[in-house]
Amino acid sequence: MNRTMGIILVTARGDVRNDGANLIDSPCQVFDGAMTSARGSVRLDTARLGVDAFRAGWAAQIGEASALPAFRAEATAGARVRGRAYRVGDAVVTDFATATPVRVDATFPDTADLRLYVVHRGSYVLRHARESVPVAAGQFLLHRSTGLTGYEVAAGTEARVIGLPAGALATGARVTGPAAAAEVRLLLGHADLMRAGLADLSDAGVRAGRDALVELVRGVAQRFLDDREPRLTASLVQTARALADRLLTEPELTPAMLARRLSVSVRTLHRAFAATGEPVATYIRRRRLEAAHDALLAPGGWSVSAVAAHWQFADSSHFSRAFRRHYGQTPARYARDRRS
Template identity: 45%
Template sequence: MNSTGAEADAARGAFALDSTSPGAAPHGFDAFRRGWRTQLGDGWPMPTFSPATTGDFRVRSRVAKVRDVGVLDLYGASAIRTAGDRHNHRDHVRMYVVRRGAWTVGGPTDRGQQTVSAGQFLIRRFERPSSFEAPPHTTAKILTLLSGALTPLLGDESITGPADSPEVRLLVAHTNMVHATIADLGPAGVRAAHSALIELAKAVAVGRFDDVEPRLAPALAQAAKDLADTHLADPELSAAMLARELNVSVRTLQRAFAATGDSVSAYIRQRRLEEARLALTAPSDRLSVSELAAHWHFADSSHFIRAFKKQYGQTPTEYARSTGRGPAVPDR
């Protein structure tokens, strides 16, 4: 392997685990520990989990290391608890974004406990070993930053806020892209991913981000796509609505999409057509062509049919018939 490849391999690492399926739990913790040690290395000591946790380790997780930043996505079907990270004494900052359940961190020796509830985030500096625990069915994203890049912004304070803030949306979108692409990143890609992680973590800490920073354009576009996916049936969905929710100008949002070779309106239309295509082959409650056009907010049936044929090479009725099903009312 050349030095460039070795540099990338040393600066990144990733593994995924699902021990929630029947029969996987008894070996779940061993697999997690093996993945952690081989992919993250000695620079990232694994937390010291309680015996109860290691004996019933039913989790679905994905872990990535990008230089000195770690990203963990975790769903715990079982409870998770540690007795303190006895081996981790490096000054570091952690960010917790909790979607479901709760995550409790710290203890009497570390400025007291703090609990992050569902729908909230917490950024906190840790100067000494700390413990954490979460009840069953907790879903969380955890970032660990060993570089101290956030320390000047935090001091001895913790920062909390809503998990649906624009800054958190961008950070989550970027971490998801990291998980999806990390295996293919070369040294330049690792550096870019790391730089964006640091900038977005800072943005969450201060409650704003630099919307003209080109390194953040992919994260902004992805955050807008993620948000659009949850509002496809909303008649108000538009570039203006997405820009408002993400606290940027429409021009900034359109520029971010253009940097990825896409446009806001094209993405919304493509996703609505995908949903309409799936609806055409639904096993029950199939809609007519005109009903589908109205439901997905096309101007009329003719516009919907033309857009569908351009996307899939068949009209809606032709597509439905080719799959052995058909809408209640044919194209016209």
Template identity: 40%
Template sequence: MVRSGGTDSGDTAQRPLVEITVPYAHERRNELLISQWRRQAGSLLPTPPLRLPPHGTGDYRLRLQRLSFHDVFIENQYSDALLGSTGTAHGHLADHVIAHFNFAGRMTYASERATVTTRPGELCTRRNGAAWKFEVGRGTHAVTLALPAGTIRFPSNGPILAGEQDTAAARLLLAHLRACTEVGEGAPLGNAARNAARNAAVELLQGMLDDQVIDDPHLFPTLAKAARDLVESRLTDPDLDPRAIADALHVSVRTLHRAFADQQTSIMEHVRQRRLERARADLLSTTWTVAEVAARWHFHDSSHFIRAHKRRYGETPTALRRRARASA
């Protein structure tokens, strides 16, 4: 069925809702899928090229709700296993930028230049210009934002960007999309409110894309250096951990760990090494006790500090000081 209210195609009250059930084993399953979509959505929601995998069991179910704000729309999607195509070559959402927030299941998009699979807690943003093939896993739930490509500055490093939903920019955009959906299910918004909701979605997506560029592997060395510089300025911070570092750099923890994948140490190993080096300097330049030095640089206790120091330098802190005094 299609639920619709008002006559303006940009009205938030106009919410086509597609609900489809097709047996996977039906010999005309693909024809049934397309015919149900067309009958329910009509011209409000053009049908992309779709087909059901032949190995599916039970029934295929699709539920899709769209909320429009002029040329920007939000979709709440649930789908079982499905194959399809989109992009300019297929006339479906051509010249759009689309952001997918995945909450359950799996979605894979593939073009000649890139292939990305998103799982729960992940997102991807892509330019829907070239032809894309997509595959949806059973029980997939996602929220999608789509807008004309000309309204956004898409990064130049590729046609698709993948990342985590736990970055501050992604969380802010998702909160706005959910708020729009909740408000849109009530009374229709006025034109000024619709413009504001539309413009906010565009700006928040742009902010997320600008942050998400850092997930490009070519920029990982720059991110790793920025992380090391941040660590150096906050070595005495007892709350210094991957989450705090990632938040300060406006990236996800996953991206931070990926940036250190090709380094000689992980981010926290780097923190521990630098603290050990600073502790060793204190042993040589102050009269603090070993326990005081260990506490300043956030070792669990003096025994842990002594073992770490001996493992790294081949001698205990006391032996270091004795040797330094003898040399003096």
């Protein structure tokens, strides 16, 4: 089972009394095929049970699927937070409410997991080494957690947190949008149904529910990447280029494959690259030629046919023509001249 998790945080409307009595408190279940008990739940009540009890319960019921930060005693002293978490396959759903401000300064695992924060009431501020990212009421934020160093939650915040495996989506762009969007409401509605019916589901039903969560998050990402692409162009292009660079030797590397891995439409990917003046396919071809160029000049020297096959050119003739257009010489002549 993939133990790296992403987080989706959603705050719910409603007043929070100091005792947190209006927090949803219906039975919640947890599924984890790797655990002895397939279903269970963990409760958070810092005023009555303390943080240590929650951490122990989380370890027993949730496991390492979504790691908790190392809360400092001074940071949690006096905090009044209530909540409940349950597991759906390798997804984790947590409802919580805080009657007091919460500030956490901790080192988080740098797993680049995906997190979606949706704030209807209260506020959430994510702190990174070089910036703080606020999530205002009525908005959501979707991005990777790389470099997260802490967070602040305002008093009166209610939230739902849905954790998904980091590998479930390859979206790398930062996305914002309204919390009331239809795609977000659909996601929350599905989470509610899963919480209410999890105890009665078969293992196959749990897997289907988990997969539906992933697809609903994908729907949020695709909707707002398409709608907000002018602001996301630079981030999307950077992420797509980095992914392409890792896959240059893969025969399946195409614009369509990149779009699928990044959870965006092919149209969105093409339009983002259009703003740079270099189409997606042109970037892939150029980077393959540059990698092939370096291989030709490496100690020991690759043969032209080996380079062509390794970097997925159709054949040696096709590679030689492309290389000559780019570097002005055939690969064999270029390598021979540079070595002499």
